Amino acid sequence: MFSWxxxxxxxxxxxxxxxxxxxxxxxxxxxxxxSFGHAGFMAIGAYTAATMTMQFHMPLLLALLLGGVxxxxxxxxxxxxxxxxxxxxxxxxxxGFGEATRLILDNVQYFGGSRGLPGIxxxxxxxxxAIVVFINVLAIVAMVFLIRSRHGRNMVAIREEELAxxxxxxxxxxxxxxxLAISALYAGVAGGLMAHYLGYIQPIMFQLIKSTExxxxxIFGGLGSITGSVIGAIVLTFLPEVLRTFxxxxxxxxxxxxxxxxxxxxxxxMGGKELNLKAIWRWVKRRRGGxxxxxxxxS
Amino acid sequence: MTAVLSLKNxxxxxxxLTAVGDVSFEIEKGEIFGLIGPNGAxxxxxxxxxTAVYSLTEGExxxxxxxxxxxxxxxxxxxxxxxxxxxxRLFKKLSAYENVLIACHKLANYKIIDTVFFRYGKNYQxxxxxxxxxxxxxxxxxxxxxxxxxxxxxxxYGMQRKLEIARALALEPQLLLLDExxxxxxxxxxxxLMELIRQIRDEFDLTVLIIEHHMDLIxxxxxxxxxxxxxxxxxxxxxxxxxxxxxxxxxxLGKEDDAHA
Amino acid sequence: MSSFLQQxxxxxxxxxxxxxxxxxxxxxxxxxxxxxxxxxGVIMLGAYIGLYALSLLSLPFVAALVVAxxxxxxxxxxxxxxxxxxLRRRNAPGLYFIxxxxxxxxxxxxxxxxxxxxxxxTYPQIFDSKPFMIGDIALGRIDVLMFVISAISLGxxxxxxxxxxxxxxxxxxxxxxxxxxxxxxxxxxxxxxIFILGGMLAGVAGMLFGMRYTVYPQIGIITNxxxxxxVFGGLGSLPGAVVxxxxxxxxxxxxxxxxxxTYRDLIAFALLILxxxxxxxxxxxxxxxxxx
Numbered sequence: 001m002f003s004w005x006x007x008x009x010x011x012x013x014x015x016x017x018x019x020x021x022x023x024x025x026x027x028x029x030x031x032x033x034x035s036f037g038h039a040g041f042m043a044i045g046a047y048t049a050a051t052m053t054m055q056f057h058m059p060l061l062l063a064l065l066l067g068g069v070x071x072x073x074x075x076x077x078x079x080x081x082x083x084x085x086x087x088x089x090x091x092x093x094x095x096g097f098g099e100a101t102r103l104i105l106d107n108v109q110y111f112g113g114s115r116g117l118p119g120i121x122x123x124x125x126x127x128x129x130a131i132v133v134f135i136n137v138l139a140i141v142a143m144v145f146l147i148r149s150r151h152g153r154n155m156v157a158i159r160e161e162e163l164a165x166x167x168x169x170x171x172x173x174x175x176x177x178x179x180l181a182i183s184a185l186y187a188g189v190a191g192g193l194m195a196h197y198l199g200y201i202q203p204i205m206f207q208l209i210k211s212t213e214x215x216x217x218x219i220f221g222g223l224g225s226i227t228g229s230v231i232g233a234i235v236l237t238f239l240p241e242v243l244r245t246f247x248x249x250x251x252x253x254x255x256x257x258x259x260x261x262x263x264x265x266x267x268x269x270m271g272g273k274e275l276n277l278k279a280i281w282r283w284v285k286r287r288r289g290g291x292x293x294x295x296x297x298x299s
Numbered sequence: 300m301t302a303v304l305s306l307k308n309x310x311x312x313x314x315x316l317t318a319v320g321d322v323s324f325e326i327e328k329g330e331i332f333g334l335i336g337p338n339g340a341x342x343x344x345x346x347x348x349x350t351a352v353y354s355l356t357e358g359e360x361x362x363x364x365x366x367x368x369x370x371x372x373x374x375x376x377x378x379x380x381x382x383x384x385x386x387x388r389l390f391k392k393l394s395a396y397e398n399v400l401i402a403c404h405k406l407a408n409y410k411i412i413d414t415v416f417f418r419y420g421k422n423y424q425x426x427x428x429x430x431x432x433x434x435x436x437x438x439x440x441x442x443x444x445x446x447x448x449x450x451x452x453x454x455x456y457g458m459q460r461k462l463e464i465a466r467a468l469a470l471e472p473q474l475l476l477l478d479e480x481x482x483x484x485x486x487x488x489x490x491x492l493m494e495l496i497r498q499i500r501d502e503f504d505l506t507v508l509i510i511e512h513h514m515d516l517i518x519x520x521x522x523x524x525x526x527x528x529x530x531x532x533x534x535x536x537x538x539x540x541x542x543x544x545x546x547x548x549x550x551x552l553g554k555e556d557d558a559h560a
Numbered sequence: 561m562s563s564f565l566q567q568x569x570x571x572x573x574x575x576x577x578x579x580x581x582x583x584x585x586x587x588x589x590x591x592x593x594x595x596x597x598x599x600x601g602v603i604m605l606g607a608y609i610g611l612y613a614l615s616l617l618s619l620p621f622v623a624a625l626v627v628a629x630x631x632x633x634x635x636x637x638x639x640x641x642x643x644x645x646x647l648r649r650r651n652a653p654g655l656y657f658i659x660x661x662x663x664x665x666x667x668x669x670x671x672x673x674x675x676x677x678x679x680x681x682t683y684p685q686i687f688d689s690k691p692f693m694i695g696d697i698a699l700g701r702i703d704v705l706m707f708v709i710s711a712i713s714l715g716x717x718x719x720x721x722x723x724x725x726x727x728x729x730x731x732x733x734x735x736x737x738x739x740x741x742x743x744x745x746x747x748x749x750x751x752x753x754i755f756i757l758g759g760m761l762a763g764v765a766g767m768l769f770g771m772r773y774t775v776y777p778q779i780g781i782i783t784n785x786x787x788x789x790x791v792f793g794g795l796g797s798l799p800g801a802v803v804x805x806x807x808x809x810x811x812x813x814x815x816x817x818x819x820x821x822t823y824r825d826l827i828a829f830a831l832l833i834l835x836x837x838x839x840x841x842x843x844x845x846x847x848x849x850x851x852x
Binding site: 034081082084085086088089091092093096097099100103104106107207208209212215216219248249250251252254255256257258259261262263266 | 593594595642643646647650652654655656658659660662663664665666667668669670671673674781784788791795822823825826829830832833836837840841
Binding site: 142145146149150151152153154156157160161163164165166167168169170171172178 | 350352371372373374376377381382384388389390391392393397400401402403404405407409411414415418427430466467469470
């Protein structure tokens with residue numbers, strides 16, 4: 001049951017989720033905007049990339065990139081329309097966008113309607129895993145670089161206090177739309193990767209629950225932590241896949257776990273902190289120094 | 300010479316309520332200009348109008364002779380006007396250092412593309428270093444260098460107010476708006492703050508507009524004072540003139556602030 | 561002309577059921593400022609309770625309706641205690657409530673799939689399928705029933721909100737939770753009341769919906785449309801929720817008549833975005849200004 005073929009398959013799915021979650025982490029964890037529509041951006045990337053390789057025999061990497069770019073362009077339009085909405089209303093608008101995208105795909109016969117697109121070229125698992133890992137490494141490095149720059153810091157400022165950000169000359173709208181566009185780019189590429197792994201895509205794969213799942217991973221990992229998102233994506237993709245035998249109860253447990261996380265550890269696994277060598281060293285030192293300092297780390 | 304800031308017949312109505320009615324004044328370069336009045340007189344509303352948080356109902360605001368109408372709040376900061384907030388609005392969960400570092404962002408001009416593709420290029424590295432140097436000098440100036448790694452929300456009240464000033468100075472403004480900078484400070488801190496505001500004004504060649512309830516601070520610090528009452532102009536003049544003014548004493552000093560006056 | 565009138569009545573009938581669901585979203589939003597996405601799960605359970613009350617317990621229709629209402633009300637209250645109450649104690653931001661609600665919605669839906677099963681179930685036929693005839697207008701008995709029961713339920717709700725002491729407290733709390741807590745309003749009690757009221761209406765709505773169509777675990781997705789209706793009207797506004805629901809019911813009915821039935825859901829979601837863009841707080845929502 002746990003053959004390499006099976007495990008590499010799960011790793012590929014993890015990588016695809018991780019890529020989307022990385023982008024979403026920028027939007028939600030660092031800029032403070034919640035989205036319930038990122039499955040829509042994945043769908044746009046998936047359908048674009050699949051059409052490019054199937055109809056125009058475009059090379060995979062180029063098709064993936066194009067899928068990401070198209071998704072990003074759509075996000076710019078959506079962002080222009082909805083980013084001025086306050087609080088809940090933006091996240092409701094993204095929900096509307098995600099569902100509308102799925103329903104449009106349901107009705108476009110060129111894309112096979114609700115039965116979807118079969119016969120998308122696929123690749124051998126090991127080769128594909130290498131591609132997925134390669135893209136994810138690039139994506140993580142780029143994201144870390146972005147976050148640790150004045151642009152990333154400005155996004156965090158917006159998350160913390162919007163009015164004060166304006167007062168120190170941060171163009172809040174522009175940073176929000178940039179953040180949304182980058183997250184849509186990541187989601188679009190991930191969608192393309194998904195299409196060329198599964199070999200078929202259907203609108204139903206991109207419904208609201210998929211968007212919810214992505215946002216839940218980001219929160220589970222801890223808002224404002226890239227390492228948290230990475231760990232979250234790995235845990236929350238691996239576990240459900242391994243538990244697939246308990247198919248029907250899997251999502252019951254999942255739903256209950258989400259509530260449990262929210263009421264017990266809402267700051268997520270990492271609570272906005274990053275896990276790196278420096279942090280581990282500090283943690284070890286504190287352990288040695290005695291237990292009395294521990295409480296300060298939690299508050 | 301044109302005034303740094305001039306308000307011309309500025310009016311703001313919320314629904315039927317006039318928060319600020321027909322207010323005009325001019326601030327000259329290098330002045331420390333006080334804005335006082337009882338609670339609810341419309342002082343903070345005027346700050347919000349200058350920084351475009353609210354839009355004007357009537358009138359005009361000019362900065363170095365150029366109208367600020369139609370600008371977004373972030374563009375006001377770009378022009379060279381920065382502010383602090385009455386109910387402190389720091390980036391609460393970030394450290395004091397990060398608070399100032401973020402605000403220094405205008406000293407760099409690298410693009411998002413640069414952060415990814417030219418991170419180890421000279422241009423990017425130099426600019427980032429400049430931001431960190433500026434942050435260090437500002438924190439030291441405000442006496443916050445020792446607490447730089449503390450989370451902003453955990454700082455004592457007085458230090459939070461100073462951190463807000465440091466953050467506002469990071470943009471190298473020409474006009475600094477201070478909204479009750481001494482609120483929550485003890486007398487000793489207040490005196491120190493007065494010194495600091497003067498020092499900042501001289502060192503950075505600033506003009507300062509300040510709202511404050513501490514009469515000692517206002518009278519000792521300001522070159523000129525403008526008094527608001529129920530959103531309307533009540534009086535304007537030097538500290539000495541204001542202290543003599545009967546209307547002011549009646550409306551404000553006499554009733555509410557015996558202790559401070 | 562008569563077919564036009566008939567469609568109007570169909571639209572009103574489905575719209576009124578949406579209204580029953582939508583006021584549940586709005587009640588919660590008006591007090592707690594978040595979108596309770598678990599409400600769809602409560603509606604779904606209401607539909608199942610009604611089904612089993614009729615088929616297993618062989619209760620008469622009205623008794624089954626009451627059982628569904630109280631059952632769903634109870635579930636809503638328990639849900640609040642488990643999934644939201646701990647967040648409230650901690651003053652967590654609104655989006656945490658939404659995530660918790662999403663978790664609850666996933667839980668409820670899949671719990672039913674795992675226990676009862678994913679199949680579609682139909683209500684036993686209790687009413688004559690022969691329509692009423694008024695002139696040459698044919699009115700489905702269930703359609704009329706849906707409208708009448710919805711109208712009565714909403715009437716009761718409006719009475720409670722407008723005329724009773726607890727209603728006054730609810731209105732006060734929706735203006736300012738802090739302020740009314742100072743005035744001696746017990747916010748915990750108010751939240752209990754709005755969840756039981758919203759839950760009961762959800763139970764009634766679920767049963768009516770199940771009778772008209774079918775019952776299955778994913779009903780919650782359909783009921784998301786009632787959420788859209790609540791947004792149309794302006795979240796937090798009860799009259800807004802009712803008006804928005806009736807409008808959505810009419811729009812959907814006429815879209816189907818015009819031959820766009822496959823686009824029915826799409827139209828709803830597209831309208832959602834359009835409304836938000838044109839009127840960011842819905843038709844009757846309260847606008848808020850960020851204060852410095």
